Amino acid sequence: MGWSYRKSIKFGPFRLNLSRGGVGHSWGNRLFRVTRGADGRRTVSVNLPGGFHWRKTTSGR
Structure with missing residues (x-):
């Protein structure tokens, strides 16, 4: 099994x-x-109240 690392640093609305x-x-x-x-x-x-959500992803490189 491989290793992983994830850390999130918040600066107000920016992460x-x-x-x-x-x-x-x-x-x-x-x-x-x-x-x-x-x-x-x-x-x-x-993300809207009541469990409604919409997500759009565009490709990168």
């Missing part, structure tokens, strides 16, 4: 994500968030 694959970042809150992963993928997430 820096450190992992074995590299560094990513995201900003937003619980309702709306934009994430850029270490592999270059970008994800936009919208």
